[in-house]
Amino acid sequence: MAHIETVSESFTALQVSQEDGFVLARMNRPEVRNAIDETMVSEFHALCGELEREPQILVISGCVAETSKGPRGIFASGADIAQLRERRREDALRGINSGIFQRIAKLPSPVIAAIDGFALGGGLELALAADFRIATPGAKFGQPEANLGIIAGAGALWRLKETVGNPLAKEILLAGRVLSGEEAAQSHLVNELFAADELDAGAREWAQKIASLDPLAVRLSKQLFDMPVEAHPAVDNIAQAVLFESEAKFDRMQAFLDRKKK
Incomplete structure (x- = not known):
């Protein structure tokens, strides 16, 4: 599907590539820990448009960010707080993030989220929009919105309880619990764990498993x-x-x- 790579040539927040049997979309804003801003949302919409016209399996992953402790994997630390701080009632009613996450969830072919590092706030809601989630033991999953004076309004309030059940969902949403990769796997939030250096290969394995079916x-x-x-x-x-x-x-x-x- 060469057209996807052509469409994505102007992307700045996503790096999109055509792989063998699937499309890989790598979030690439390491300087802000892959905070989901309107540019990234717009690029996801453009990518979804192509995948709705010509269905393919989609893998969404993060990148490596430089931290005080050295290079670390990062999926998405949440919505861009600088943008979120300025949003008002009409912005909420537009459903900026909830709209794109719902579109990703409804893509014709399965979506796989490959998660290393933080998947917090909108990052976890993006992962919840995927059909399958694979992660590293060091991944972190949480919904810190209530600490910022808002709700997890882009899908977690209903997708999370469907995935992990009411008691744990309430701990995450109402008490700020953050799950490790191992805890996420035990609660069925994550389908399978891989070492950080094997996560990309794990995503390819999952994509090929799905691609082998009709x-x-x-x-x-x-x-x-x-x-x-x-x-x-x-x-x-x-x-x-x-x-x-x-x-x-x-x-x-x-x-x-x-x-x-x-």
């Missing part, structure tokens, strides 16, 4: 997953009817039967 079956499964209970089983029957006529279904089932004969 793209249309995965795409329809993702769409149906969030349907209200009342829509089932009718929507399942319709989707299955589409898949029953696909060439991929016949080819993949025949290959399965051929393997059983050996």
Whole structure:
């Protein structure tokens, strides 16, 4: 998908590359620990536009930032506080961050967040918009918004409890608890842990695992997953009817039967 790299040539907050079977979007504002500003939001919107037209698996990762303790991985430390400080009622109603996170969550193909370092505030809400999260043991997950006089208004108030359950979600949202990577994995916030130097390879492994499945079956499964209970089983029957006529279904089932004969 060469068009994605062409579109992203003017990006400054994201580094986007076409990988083998997936698109990698690396947040690249190390000087502010990948704080999510309106430029980054705009670039994510442009990227989503391309992935909605030509679906592909998306991997979102951070970068390495220089700190007083040396180079450290960083996913996203949250929204850009300097911009957030100046936002007023109309800005909140525009849903600047919630809008892009919802768009990422609704992308046709799966999204993987690869997390090292801080995933705080909007950083965790961005990770929650992904279908899968992999991380390092040293990653940090939290929602410090209440300490700043606001709420976690870009998805955490409802996505977090769906992911980790009400008791832990309340600890994070109402008492400021910050989870380590290991705690996040134990609570199923994170799907798998990798060493920091193996995180990129881990993301590639997850992307290739998904890419080995039938793209249309995965795409329809993702769409149906969030349907209200009342829509089932009718929507399942319709989707299955589409898949029953696909060439991929016949080819993949025949290959399965051929393997059983050996």
